[in-house]
Amino acid sequence: MIAYVLYSGGLDSVIAIKLLQEQNIEIIAVHFTSPFFKNEKFCRETAKEQGFKLIIKKLGKPYLKMIQNPKYGYGSAINPCLDCHMHMLNEIKKIAKGGIIVTGEVMGQRPFSQKSRDLQLIEKEAKLKNKILRPLSAKLLPETIYEKKGIVNREKLLGISGRGRRIQLEFAKKYKLKHLTPAGGCLLADQEFAKKLTDLFKHKKIISDLDLNLLRFGRHFRISENKIIVGRNEKENLKLTELKDQGDFIFEVEGIGPTTLLRGKKTKDAIKLAAELTLSYSNEKDVVVNYGKKLEKEITVKKIKREELESYKI
Ligand code: SF4
Structure with missing residues (x-):
């Protein structure tokens, strides 16, 4: 069975891939791009170096619409992290077609979107109950169907929780893993950028990529x-x-x-x-x-x- 990993290029998603590679599970990493985060070059390079397949997918108008009106609101800026995760998981579900769906989420790492109940909510909204494997926190979470069926060995996964990054950094050092800085530079979480985007939403009905690119x-x-x-x-x-x-x-x-x-x-x-x-x-x-x-x-x-x-x- 192939594992489809939500891949930002950040440390946690890099570790999620490595943990599954260690179990000889074939990986297809899925990297989403938008005018708010673009780490395509880095992701292409690391996929080549670390030997996994990569799909790059651009998030279009529906993603922008979601940012304008998120069901679960914003974090500290204009970052609708809960809705964003749900959106990406819905997209990856279409690509995976029954394969293993994997994220680098760590329980309790982000106050707005990764508390235990948030992770459950994401599963419910994405209609993926017990079907999202989170290798970094797996031992602390309910068993997924992949673990139950023995496709993935739960014992070889981790049980990390909280905001600390010590375990992840040690893991990255041990396996010489390249990764991007935390949060991967999402502009939606930047206060200054949020002001500009809010202004654009207020004054323009039809927003082009050019309008969004200019905000940078x-x-x-x-x-x-x-x-x-x-x-x-x-x-x-x-x-x-x-x-x-x-x-x-x-x-x-x-x-x-x-x-x-x-x-x-x-x-x-x-x-x-x-x-x-x-x-x-x-x-x-x-x-x-x-x-x-x-x-x-x-x-x-x-x-x-x-x-x-x-x-x-x-
Ligand atoms: S930080 Fe940005 S990319 Fe990450 S979940 Fe939040 S909105 Fe989405």
Whole structure:
């Protein structure tokens, strides 16, 4: 029987795979990508090095819809961890078609989504009662059907609980396992990112991948139905130019300064503010700001005070 492992690239999912490989169980790791977490490169490399098959699956519109309206609410930011796990398990169920379903969840590790009753709730909602194998905490959890049938040897699994990572780190050292840092860098758990995403949900009905990708870069400002993004360094300036949509305006000063992107209705006020912000974050003083689809127009503005600038910040 093949084990389909929910694989983030983080330490716990890496250990879950290793524990089953030790029992000679064939592994297919399933890595989900979205504009909020992207560890595809790392996952491809480790799958090759550690000898397991890998499926990469992009989470699309239904996942975004779930984030906007999660049944079980958010964690500390805009991270709907319980619903997210249920969503991913439902996806993996379609791929596994009766195979062993495995996660790296550790009982009690995350207060919002991994308490014992949360793990039971996830099973119930995903209609996978006793069918989710959690090798790191297996000995503390009810027996799964795979253990009952003798497909997986429960004795060779672990009984870890809580937030400490000592046992996992020792295990990784022993087997020389590569892994990503805890949480794998999910942007939904980041407070600053949460503000930007909430603003986007509030102001845009149809959200594209481009809108979501833009949230990763620059300082974000809002003036009614206009969004202004100011690059924080050269890399972000380039990224904003790259991610510019057909209707967007870009702004640059004559001299050293950021690239600014204006998306939305592009009203007179919005154009003025975008130019002011561009100048305010530049090293220049009283220079012309070029703007437009291809910087074909120009406008003269003054720098604005920090308090005013902050009042538009998302
Ligand atoms: S941290 Fe992000 S990826 Fe992980 S369960 Fe929560 S929402 Fe999902």
